[in-house]
Amino acid sequence: MPNILITGATGFIGSHLVKFFAKNNYHIIAHGSSADSISNLKENLKTYNIGLENIKFWQQNFLDKEWDYPDFSDIETIIHCAAITKVREGTLENYNKYFNMNVLATKSLARKALEEKVKHFIYLSTGQVFGIPASFPITEATPKNPINLYGMTKLMGEKVVVSLGYYGLNYTIIRPFSIYGEDHHNIISIIVDKLSNNETVTIFGDGTQTRAYLHVSYFCSAVRLINNNIE
Numbered sequence: 495m496p497n498i499l500i501t502g503a504t505g506f507i508g509s510h511l512v513k514f515f516a517k518n519n520y521h522i523i524a525h526g527s528s529a530d531s532i533s534n535l536k537e538n539l540k541t542y543n544i545g546l547e548n549i550k551f552w553q554q555n556f557l558d559k560e561w562d563y564p565d566f567s568d569i570e571t572i573i574h575c576a577a578i579t580k581v582r583e584g585t586l587e588n589y590n591k592y593f594n595m596n597v598l599a600t601k602s603l604a605r606k607a608l609e610e611k612v613k614h615f616i617y618l619s620t621g622q623v624f625g626i627p628a629s630f631p632i633t634e635a636t637p638k639n640p641i642n643l644y645g646m647t648k649l650m651g652e653k654v655v656v657s658l659g660y661y662g663l664n665y666t667i668i669r670p671f672s673i674y675g676e677d678h679h680n681i682i683s684i685i686v687d688k689l690s691n692n693e694t695v696t697i698f699g700d701g702t703q704t705r706a707y708l709h710v711s712y713f714c715s716a717v718r719l720i721n722n723n724i725e
């Protein structure tokens with residue numbers, strides 16, 4: 495089975511992708527920024543009965559100036575999940591961190607993928623690149639007007655990937671909206687926990703707010719379909 499490098503494998507979506515592809519007998523390099531987060535990932539895999547035989551680990555803080563890359567010779571696909579994802583922390587003080595991580599680190603990795611002739615670079619962007627659209631449904635033609643630093647730097651990350659496409663990088667950009675699932679604390683898990691405990695659920699606003707949610711298992715299957723079109 496093909497070899498896949500998953501960056502941000504210690505995060506919510508990345509860890510589910512590791513479990514999904516490991517169950518489907520892929521060989522994986524799972525990336526995380528620190529020894530602690532990688533050790534947490536290993537524990538998480540254990541609780542899901544995922545063996546580590548086909549998984550190697552790559553620890554690298556992408557904010558470091560110099561990177562130690564793993565052996566790229568067998569990597570066919572990179573799924574680039576690593577990012578700074580917190581919308582609310584996108585302050586001016588954090589500007590460099592967001593830019594260096596979501597734009598420059600994406601550039602370094604995508605460029606390395608091109609140089610190493612990796613077959614497919616999959617970049618996880620975000621629905622946040624659209625900002626607040628003037629009309630629905632959102633389509634690919636909807637103007638991209640992000641309203642926060644997270645969305646803006648993810649959009650810049652897209653542009654970096656597209657620009658390397660001019661030199662031959664084979665890429666796919668995915669713009670997920672809200673993903674939910676096990677091991678993630680968000681509105682869905684909060685509501686489910688409260689209802690399971692017979693607690694009152696407080697909804698802010700007038701209750702007419704809508705958001706598009708996708709379970710992480712469907713997202714993982716979609717990533718595999720996208721990748722299969724290239725394999």
Ligand SMILES: NC(=O)c1ccc[n+]([C@@H]2O[C@H](COP(=O)([O-])OP(=O)(O)OC[C@H]3O[C@@H](n4cnc5c(N)ncnc54)[C@H](OP(=O)(O)O)[C@@H]3O)[C@@H](O)[C@H]2O)c1
Pocket residue numbers: 501502503504505506507508525526527528531532554555556557574575576577578579595618619620621648669670671672673674
């Ligand atoms: N979750 C969603 O609903 C959603 C929606 C749209 C788009 N996305 C996109 O999907 C991707 C994954 O999202 P997620 O929810 O899984 O995010 P997450 O749980 O916040 O995970 C972020 C990942 O990025 C890594 N990372 C952060 N700073 C790093 C650094 N300095 N060096 C190296 N790695 C670093 C983290 O590694 P450590 O834990 O090892 O530090 C972690 O593995 C992101 O690109 C995000 O923009 C997510």
